[in-house]
Structure formats: structure tokens, C-alpha cells
Amino acid sequence: MNQQVKALLFLLLILPQLTYSQKGKLEIGMEGGLNWSNLSKERFKSDYKRKIYGAGGITIQYHFSKFFSLKTAVNYEARGFSLPMTLTYPDHIEYPWFSTRFDFLTIPLMGRVTIGSKVRFFFNAGGYFGFAMDKSGHLEGDDPGFNKLHLTYLKDYKKRDAGLLAGIGISVPLNDVWALSLEARGTIGFADFTESNITRRWEGANVLFGVSHHVKPKDPENTSFQNNRITIGISGGPNCTFARGETSPGPNYTFKTYPNAGSSYELALQWNFKRRLSIRSGLLYEQKSVVCNTYYTSPGWEQLINHHLVSTFDYLTIPVLAKLTFGKKVQFFCNAGFFISILNKQQDQIKSNYALFVYPYTGYEFSTTEVTQNNRTMYKKTDSGLSGGIGMGIPIKKRFCVSAEWRQNYGMKTIFNLDNWKGQYTGIKNGRLLTNSMGFLVGISYRLSFRESTK
Template sequence: MNLILKSFTLLLVFAVNFSYAQKNRFDVGIEGGPNLSTILNEESTNNYQLSILGSAGTFFQYNCKKTISFKTGLFYQQKGYQWKQDQIDLDDSSIGKGKFTSHLDYLTLPLLTKITFGKKINFFVNAGPYIGFLLQKTEQLKTSNPSNSYKYQDMQGTNRFDFGLTGGLGLGIPIKEKWLITIEARNYSGIMNIATNGTKLHTNTTDFNIGFAYKMGLRNPINETNDVSSKKDKPQIDIGIEGGPI
């Protein structure tokens, strides 16, 4: 958690300093929320069940044209799955129900191309690759018999890196001149095998984000009056901070 907070702090410092260097053309905000996550097993017909987890992070956006922009960021993202099963003894007799959960905490970096359209309400779609770094893995078994339950943290057998494709769609609602509310659903589909023990496992997570952005890039009204036409064609950069309940 200390690593995550330090990373967010460094990104905020960079955002503020770089915004002044670019004549305050940045947006800063917060965004995040719950997600639905599971693990796909290529070698088994038994699908792991979805887990409700969450994500939070910072994002940066550069608008090179009216409708096209590029977005990246750094996210704390929870992935994993759950599996409910019968517990049996040595005689294959049922001794109760059990629930196994596996949670993987990642630091995720997406690289997105974003297309925006609309006037009062901005609709957008984005897509691109992502890379994730595993921070911690927690596995837990809960049963009707507490003596058979356990919880431990161990990253053995799991690749520290995750790579895949991500894409989403959403909308942005302007609030006055300097604020923007965003709503987005974004899926992360893992391509890299996260297992190192021969099993083929891939992550699959869909984030549901609600965000608030502060527009630091609003132009000076005096300067804009004197030079409106020349500034319309200049690129604009957006920066935000994503975060939400986990």
C-alpha cells in the first residue's frame, strides 16, 4: 500500500508541474469503482465464478484533435475469482459447503486511444494494450468447519506480470466550466499466461468507474479573446486521478 501511495503522489506532483509548463492545459480528477473479475482456465471446462472487487488510480489524457485523444495512467486493480464447492472427507462423504477465493492485487498501466463525440454530453470509446505488475496474491478457504478453513498470501506459481487488451465505453457530463463527471465500463482481457506451473490461466476483469475531473486547462478569457482562432487548433492535455471504493 505504501508503494501505491508513493506512486500516486509522484504522479500528482508530475501533473501539477507539467500543467504549468504547458500553460495549464491539464485536467485533474478522480475515478474508480467496483469491478467484476474472474480467471479463465484454458485446460478446464469448470469456469471460475465472478468476484466483486474494485480498482483505483490516476490517469493522463492528451487531446491531439477534437475527437481523438491518448490516455494512460497507473491503477491499483484487484483481480481474482471465487469457487464454491462441496467439502468431502476421506470416505468421499460430504461434510459441508466451502468457498474458495483468490485475489490478485495489480498495479496496472493501460495505453488507450480514445474517440469522443457529442456536444453537451460527450460519449467516448477507448481501446489499447495494458501491462500489470502483481503486488500481492491472497487465497482463502471458508468452510462450515472452521478447522478446515485457511487464509494465506503466496505468489508462488503466479507470474508477476500480466499483459492484455483493454477497451471501454462511457460518457462525460460537463458541470459548469471546470468540472466533468464521467461514467465508464472498461474490460481488461489478459493475453499472457499468469500461471508458471504449466496451467494456462488468463485474467478477465470489467471495471465500472465513476469519475470527477477538474479542468486545469481552461484558457485565460483575455488571451482567448485576442487569439481565439489560433488556439482552437492547438492540442490540449487532460490529466486525472482515478479512485473509488474497493
């Protein structure tokens, strides 16, 4: 009798895992929503104001049983806060708020406990690591001069962050493989984010909406098989380019870059091996665009100058990618490799804002100039770096397939022709500029050269 009880208890313990293994242990998805953030002040009430931005990313979850799983993600998270400042003028003092924004790449690792069946309730807890990819700020207020001329007083803030997080939410299965979720999550950093004597840590709250796909276990009798050798296709869509790097134009100058929208078009050729692996290449026409702002402030604030520069680069790019494909009716794939680009055309649109202080104090007088010019000689002819992406495709009959892909090109070399910049602008001592573009490509492909066993 005792042996039977032990056997029954053992079956009850492993039954959830056996049942769940039929659905598969791996779950991938996307989530996004709003982020409330601030810097806390140790032992005192924070004198900073909370800011609201956005957050989102790609999630991976591994189920050990029906009730317990481990979840991680790669998230983009915009954080920020407002802090009080003091500006002294010749005849008065103002106290505006300085609004900040930090663009973080965050990787959380959480344990999850789930209960329920049709509507599932879950609890997450774990830690995270974050890296600030960019930071910017501007003065709030009614003075149009400060709204036009963004200022950066953020050198005292660090780039790395780490802390704890926890959240609760609900998940609603749509069918055996798809589910929707809604989660409220809180974070608190345990790393000091400032270089000052006062310890300040990030704290925040997220409301995240998500969609996830449960990867079913592989059926050994129905192994994925790519039944054609060659695939050709065309695709196109918008992209967003970020510029990384810095320059030193001279004293009292600040140089900042911001992302801008462009477009991409690709003619692709793909060689398929028998199982999941393919090699993909082609010709990709990319129009990349970035925004560069140069700020000059005279020592006594008598003159403020902002050069707003929209730079457009037309590149002919050759990517070489290894591709893995999963599924049949709906195919999911990921790409990884490198790219080489040749600069075909370059154009700058420059808008300069000037603010001159008027004595006795009556405010600032503003003037604006605009010019369009070709500065191709200021940039190198080639660019190269790493490339990767994820996407999905839906086969149409036997030969056609429509697809959607999110792809990122990460430049690894500076595109500045620094010698030419130094020759034209004597204040520049050093500088580098690297590109990072993210594109969304929608395409259609055609399959050729079918293998004999599938004809």
C-alpha cells in the first residue's frame, strides 16, 4: 500500500510536466507598452519628477512545467526624469525644469509562476541588466530659445544599470500555440547611476502588452525539409537609422545625433540546404538618414547657436547571411551575418538657429538660415558591419512565399572622413560616426530548382 501511494504521488508530480511537454517547452514573443521612470534619492524624497516613455522587445520563455518557467528578453526601454535647475540672467533668476531621456537596452532574467487554465495568472520576479545607448535632455519652459536649443548636462550620469524587478499579469490563450498577455511590472535599481556624492538609483513601472507563440516539439516523422535549392525574392520597407559616436568641435560646443527615418529595397538570392539552413545574399539599396545637432553656448550665455543637420546617405549594400527556418504552414526564421556598403549619394539639409541676448534684458532675438549641400567628401566611401534579423513567411501554394522581416545592420567602422572635416572646420580635433539601422522589410519570393524527391 505504501508503494502504491508513493507511485501515485510521483505520477501526480510529473503529470503536469508530461502533459505540458506535448505543447512544447519553448515560447517566444514580443511585448511593449508604457514606462514610468525616475531617479530615487537615498533616504530622502526625490526632488526629481517622473517621466513617461515607451518600452518593448523580444521575449523567450522556457517552461519547466505547467506552473514554473524561466523568462528572459532583449528590451528597448526609454527612461527619463525632470530635475530643477537655476539660470542666472543679468537682471533676474529663473528656475526651469531640465527634462532628460535615456535610451536603454535591457536584459531581464525572471522566474515565473503560473496558475489557471483558460485565463492564466502569473507572477514574475528576478533581476535585470541595462546599458544606456544614448542620453539627451532639454530645458522645459515657455522661453522659445530654450525649446529650440537642446542642452546636454548629462555627463555625470553613468551608462550601466542593474537591479531587481517583479510583476503580475494575466495570459489568455487564443489556441494551442498563440496567447495574449498583460502585465504590470516594477523595477528598482541597486546600482548608483550618478557620479555625484548623492546616491541615486533608477526606479520604474511598466505596463506591457504581449503576444507569444508556443513552439511545438519536433515530430521526428515530420522533420522540416526545404524542398527547393534556390529562392529569389524582392522586399522593401522603412528603416530607422541611429548614429553612434562623438566629435570634439571645440570649447562650449556639444554635438548630438538622433535617429531618422529612411527606406530600404532588396533583391535577394538564397541557396537552401536540405533541412533548416540557407545562405542568403543580394543587393540592398538603403537610404539612411540621421539628425545631428551642434549646440554652441557662449560663456556668458550672450549667444546661443543650434545647427540642425539632416544627413541622408544612399548606400548600395551587399549582405551575406546564414538563415535558419522553422515551421511549414507558417515559417519563422532568423538571419545572422555581415554586410558591406558603398556610398552612392550624400546630402545635408542644414537649418541654423541663432539666439542673441539683447541688453538691457528684453529676451533673445532669433534668426534662422537654411541651406542644402552635398558633403560626400566628408564621409568615407564604404561601410561594413554585422547584420541580423528575425521574421516570418507564409507559403502560397508551391512556389511563392510572402514574408515580413525585422533586420538590423550594426556598423563597425566610422564613416567620418576625419581629415576632410579637420580641413574645413579647424575646431574639430577628433571624431567618429558609426551607423546602426533597423529596417522592416515586406517581401515576396519565388522558389526554383526543386529536389527530385519532392517533384
